[in-house]
Amino acid sequence: MSYEAFKDNTLGFTTRQLHAGYNPSEHFKAKAVPIYQTAAFELGDYERCLRLFKYEEEGDSYVRFSNPTNRVLEKRISSLEGGSAAVSLASGMAAISDTFLTLAKSGDNIVSVPTLYGGTTTLLQKTLSQYGIEGRFIEDPDDVQSYSKYIDDRTKALYIEALGNPGMNVLDVDAITDLAHSYGVPVVIDNTFATPYLFRPFEHGVDIACYSATKYLSGHGVNIAGIVTESGKFNFRNGRFPQFDEFYEEFKDWIDAETLEKEIFTKRLRITYLTDLGAHMSPQTAFYVLQGMETLSLRMDRHVSNAQKLAEFLDSHEKVTEVLYPGLKSSPYYELAKKYFPKGPGAIMSIRVKGGRDAALKVLEKVRIFDYMTNVGDAKSLIVHPESSTHFGHSAEENAKAGVYPDSLRLSVGIEDIDDLIRDIDQALSD
């Protein structure tokens, strides 16, 4: 008998989420992926040491750089994504910040849509600017042609989230990647809200996908984790990125040229930023993420079906003035959602409650199954008042642009029995 499911990328998504990237024969035939709880690995002899560092042999030296448990996770997500390489990191923010640092240096800029996860907005607006990297925010993300205005010679990435936070606006990703590539600029997506099950970034021309694996990939709210994946198709040596040319020159006498150029983004992120800044994911965490990913497609199907039913219920509720969910026919993003999210546009939605902020806050007090938390993407249902938490400290004007109002609530719909969720929200909305 020969078990080969670990390397067969023609298998279906659900089969690969259980098998891809892990060959038990290389790990004492342990069926679950072992946690390699060690800080470092024996190099063996001088020749092997060189083979490891030259990328001629798969293996590990020091865990800040790589670890066999994490490598399984990286291979698995690459397989699910249809990408060529991945790096696991300590958090979603580590994944996003190391990606920006790999692409841009002082004097460069990153052009971004404004409807982002709050932490990323702050990173681009306030933190990276202290190091000379400018975050430029597009005024109207629905007007793709207008993106050109923000791109210049020093633009190193166009950064998007296909499902905007928290208004759940859907972007026309094909048009965006066409536009960016016409300038030689790569497109980076934060695909956390959708996961590779609901949205396929690389099939729409995206070059790099970042994840907060804290959310749906882990699925159960048990750890903080991040992943970056690379399509392997973008040419980072197109003249726009001198740091990649320098990196190539630095290592070309040591590493085979073809190997070095392959997945050069991932290599440079790992060799430079993962190593120097040290935000590696622990193997224990990699195990939890792998465990969660084994049921990703099943959970996402259930999340989406619950979200659709709840959105339809709330859409006709007398205490709800607006439901922002692109699975509703009333959503201006319904057609785009059908195109880009054939399995359903995620399970996060925003509602506006009749009666203003006080009425919204009362819902938070009264919910009994939904829990009042800033997190999303847990198997359990969560609810939050964005204005006073995720978007705390932003001006009313900024908030309105992101679809956040005093009477807004954001729901992350879990996988509980839908009748219970509907009943819970209904009683919380009642007087």
Ligand SMILES: *Cc1c(COP(=O)(O)O)cnc(C)c1O
């Ligand atoms: C949570 C989240 C992040 C940040 O991830 P952490 O794992 O908390 O660092 C980034 N983007 C999105 C869309 C998120 O939901």
